[in-house]
Amino acid sequence: MIQEILAFEFMRNAFLAALLSSVACGIIGTYVVVKKIGFISGGIAHTAFGGIGLGYYLGINPLFGVIPFSLAAALAIGLLSKKAKVAEDSAIGTFWAVGMAVGVICIGLKPGYAPDLFSYLFGNILTVPTFDLWMIMLLDTLIIAMVWLLSKEFLAISFDEEYAAVSGLNTMALYLLMLCLIALTVVVMMRVVGIVMVIALLTIPAAIARMFSRSLPGMMIQSVVLSALFSICGLWISYMLDIASGATIILVAGFSFMSAHALRHFITFLRGL
Amino acid sequence: MNALVIECDSLSVSLGGVNVLDELTFSVYKGDFLGIVGPNGGGKTTLLRVMLGLERPSGGKVTVFGRDPGSSPGRIGYVPQRIFFDRDFPISVIDLVLMGRLSKKKLFQHYNSADREKADSAIRTAGLEPLRERRIGALSGGELQRALIARALAGEPELLLLDEPTASVDPQMKTTIYDLLDQLKEKLTIILVSHDTGTISRHVNRIACLNSKLDMLEGSSPGRKKLEELYRYPVDVIVQGEPISQTHEPR
Numbered sequence: 001m002i003q004e005i006l007a008f009e010f011m012r013n014a015f016l017a018a019l020l021s022s023v024a025c026g027i028i029g030t031y032v033v034v035k036k037i038g039f040i041s042g043g044i045a046h047t048a049f050g051g052i053g054l055g056y057y058l059g060i061n062p063l064f065g066v067i068p069f070s071l072a073a074a075l076a077i078g079l080l081s082k083k084a085k086v087a088e089d090s091a092i093g094t095f096w097a098v099g100m101a102v103g104v105i106c107i108g109l110k111p112g113y114a115p116d117l118f119s120y121l122f123g124n125i126l127t128v129p130t131f132d133l134w135m136i137m138l139l140d141t142l143i144i145a146m147v148w149l150l151s152k153e154f155l156a157i158s159f160d161e162e163y164a165a166v167s168g169l170n171t172m173a174l175y176l177l178m179l180c181l182i183a184l185t186v187v188v189m190m191r192v193v194g195i196v197m198v199i200a201l202l203t204i205p206a207a208i209a210r211m212f213s214r215s216l217p218g219m220m221i222q223s224v225v226l227s228a229l230f231s232i233c234g235l236w237i238s239y240m241l242d243i244a245s246g247a248t249i250i251l252v253a254g255f256s257f258m259s260a261h262a263l264r265h266f267i268t269f270l271r272g273l
Numbered sequence: 274m275n276a277l278v279i280e281c282d283s284l285s286v287s288l289g290g291v292n293v294l295d296e297l298t299f300s301v302y303k304g305d306f307l308g309i310v311g312p313n314g315g316g317k318t319t320l321l322r323v324m325l326g327l328e329r330p331s332g333g334k335v336t337v338f339g340r341d342p343g344s345s346p347g348r349i350g351y352v353p354q355r356i357f358f359d360r361d362f363p364i365s366v367i368d369l370v371l372m373g374r375l376s377k378k379k380l381f382q383h384y385n386s387a388d389r390e391k392a393d394s395a396i397r398t399a400g401l402e403p404l405r406e407r408r409i410g411a412l413s414g415g416e417l418q419r420a421l422i423a424r425a426l427a428g429e430p431e432l433l434l435l436d437e438p439t440a441s442v443d444p445q446m447k448t449t450i451y452d453l454l455d456q457l458k459e460k461l462t463i464i465l466v467s468h469d470t471g472t473i474s475r476h477v478n479r480i481a482c483l484n485s486k487l488d489m490l491e492g493s494s495p496g497r498k499k500l501e502e503l504y505r506y507p508v509d510v511i512v513q514g515e516p517i518s519q520t521h522e523p524r
Binding site: 149159163210 | 361375382406
């Protein structure tokens, strides 16, 4: 059965993409959850659509449009939410919609039909080219290296930003760097679940892992494992039922999230008896 | 004369157009244990934030260790009043205390065994050895407060700033926190902000009242008259070993 599936190159690539993207997703998702910046991350993800449109309009690989665009979005949203006298959620909401609007206009300006647009919005893990796999691997390496180097700083700004500032850290720069890593993770995840649903896969594995962890590195490892599990289960189910892979992965993750919470309440209830 | 640690010269801070601190002039010397009391909203926390470099003065001058606030992070330990942390945050007591070493480390440097030893010694001082591996979400208010003090101590500070260390702590725990501070005041300069006027006067050696203006008092007890001026309503001063004052008509 498994051999039969893996005999197709596109399936091998799909599984590889699922596994590789889980690494970035689990590590960065942990920060998104403990620092409670899910909405900001969602904003960055949706703004990134402008980069896809731009890349498509310029006739380059959309990856090269989306990487600079999402990094710029991360910096702009980060600065605006902290420095400007604008309510944080209005700032994020504005970017969210403006980014998507830029994407829609760019795609409209380019004559002809944009066939793989849907795959960026909703993910299509079955069409991941080998080049994208290398790109995901490169971004994974970069994310792991940054998080390893800055583990104590990222822990400090996630847990107690004021104390980090008092200790002499440049918390603003670190926060912007963290948002940039989130932007890169969004790029990594884009092929798997698409930018519309990326926020679910970024937060759900980490949110479940938090229930069972007593340290950030532990939570990251659990999130990576859960994320890989959801992606592979979703991929397999979507193959069996011939349904959209990105959406199936999200449904598997969402169902697991609810089950984990129900289980926790059930255990608390049993203990109370 | 002991060395000067903090010097404020007509320091003013206004936040959103309100003068939170108004022309404060005072000095803190090495070895002082200064208690600052005053009503809520009197600017106590703002004063600490200015000393830490988190808030900019709108007028006057303040120096900490002879430099601008915020430029000597390695010499100051800070115990915040209440951190709005998430009780589900996956961090153990030892990892929290290790964070106190942050000001001594460079960017990219990981904590090493020397840092762990310092953190462990701070945990012992705070009497938290049995809770070393406990997740902070499972600590009581008093235990968390002592963990925050341990975090500040792990950085081996010369100056310790505490913001309401006994708020939301049960009375028994309060005593152990003050015992800990009594032990620390031998080695450190301490500034403690509190509205717990009765208790702190037994521990500090200088006291000041702050209600946007600062009133540095002689001795360590504010006395009832001073407190009534400060709070603008009648207060009862309870001094240990003396009967409770009966000055007000029952209403």
